[in-house]
Amino acid sequence: xxxxxxxxxxxxxxxxxxxxxxxxxxxxxxxxxxxxxxxxxxxxxxxxxxxxxxxxxxxxxxxxxxxxxxxxxxxxxxxxxxxxx
Amino acid sequence: xxxxxxxxxxxxxxxxxxxxxxxxxxxxxxxxxxxxxxxxxxxxxxxxxxxxxxxxxxxxxxxxxxxxxxxxxxxxxxxxxxxxxxxxxxxxxxxxxxxxxxxxxxxxxxxxxxxxxxxxxxxxxxxxxxxxxxxxxxxxxxxxxxxxxxxxxxxxxxxxxxxxxxxxxxxxxxxxxxxxxxxxxxxxxxxxxxxxxxxxxxxxxxxxxxxxxxxxxxxxxxxxxxxxxxxxxxxxxxxxxxxxxxxxxxx
Numbered sequence: 522x523x524x525x526x527x528x529x530x531x532x533x534x535x536x537x538x539x540x541x542x543x544x545x546x547x548x549x550x551x552x553x554x555x556x557x558x559x560x561x562x563x564x565x566x567x568x569x570x571x572x573x574x575x576x577x578x579x580x581x582x583x584x585x586x587x588x589x590x591x592x593x594x595x596x597x598x599x600x601x602x603x604x605x606x
Numbered sequence: 607x608x609x610x611x612x613x614x615x616x617x618x619x620x621x622x623x624x625x626x627x628x629x630x631x632x633x634x635x636x637x638x639x640x641x642x643x644x645x646x647x648x649x650x651x652x653x654x655x656x657x658x659x660x661x662x663x664x665x666x667x668x669x670x671x672x673x674x675x676x677x678x679x680x681x682x683x684x685x686x687x688x689x690x691x692x693x694x695x696x697x698x699x700x701x702x703x704x705x706x707x708x709x710x711x712x713x714x715x716x717x718x719x720x721x722x723x724x725x726x727x728x729x730x731x732x733x734x735x736x737x738x739x740x741x742x743x744x745x746x747x748x749x750x751x752x753x754x755x756x757x758x759x760x761x762x763x764x765x766x767x768x769x770x771x772x773x774x775x776x777x778x779x780x781x782x783x784x785x786x787x788x789x790x791x792x793x794x795x796x797x798x799x800x801x802x803x804x805x806x807x808x809x810x811x812x813x814x815x816x817x818x819x820x821x822x823x824x825x826x827x828x829x830x831x832x833x834x835x836x837x838x839x840x841x842x843x844x845x846x847x848x849x850x851x852x853x854x855x856x857x
Binding site: 571575 | 660849
């Protein structure tokens with residue numbers, strides 16, 4: 522294992538831990554996006570650019586957008602709903 | 607069960623899991639040592655056999671094309687499912703004036719730098735997306751990755767605060783048609799191979815004069831293109847359904 526790989530693996534471990542330990546969902550989404558980016562770099566370092574590109578587009582872009590919009594729906598309309606759950 | 611008992615159960619279970627996990631890791635092949643024969647065979651003959659310099663795309667869209675067809679329909683079914691689950695229910699109505707809300711939104715994000723950056727990125731993103739879709743057989747990437755990038759180009763318009771423009775350039779009818787045409791295109795390319803007396807999804811088109819050029823690799827390039835259309839449309843269907851949800855209010 523090269524030093525570069527060791528660094529990226531460590532970053533991936535730290536990123537995953539950061540996602541789990543972030544409690545506020547909106548911040549968690551941003552952490553998830555950053556973690557997705559780290560994973561994309563990891564895949565690139567192990568010489569798999571195709572998977573890295575998939576990971577980059579889905580994990581770092583689309584997934585956070587979908588979660589963000591869902592959070593917005595869940596929390597944003599609550600006052601208009603008359604205090605429903 | 608008290609908190610203390612729960613902790614004990616957790617620790618015992620964790621110890622067991624850790625022991626099994628470490629034992630399992632010990633049994634794995636060494637890092638970077640691929641034990642199977644199939645990958646090495648594809649690596650050595652893939653480029654020559656398909657004239658596609660990106661063997662991963664050749665594997666995805668040709669050598670195991672049938673699996674990819676199934677995977678593509680997972681996304682198709684997911685987008686369809688989101689549309690069905692998030693349909694406007696009888697008691698729901700659109701917020702009184704989505705236009706007004708969109709206008710307000712535009713005002714809220716008056717930050718000119720964000721808008722200019724988004725608008726300036728749209729064109730290059732479209733170019734990169736189409737480039738990756740159409741060069742899947744030559745370079746890393748392909749229909750799936752390029753399709754997602756194409757979808758993000760449209761999302762950039764929304765991010766720049768132009769919600770109404772976002773709706774105008776991605777109308778639901780067009781998205782549905784593109785999604786269906788893309789998914790059907792993949793399946794029909796397979797049927798086309800049957801029609802000329804070959805196996806389903808066999809690469810029956812001429813492979814082209816030389817490797818590493820865009821018009822090489824036969825059906826691989828074609829499938830990459832239809833997958834790109836399907837993925838871009840599916841992603842946009844999912845995101846715009848969710849966006850419209852934020853405009854719906856329950857009675």
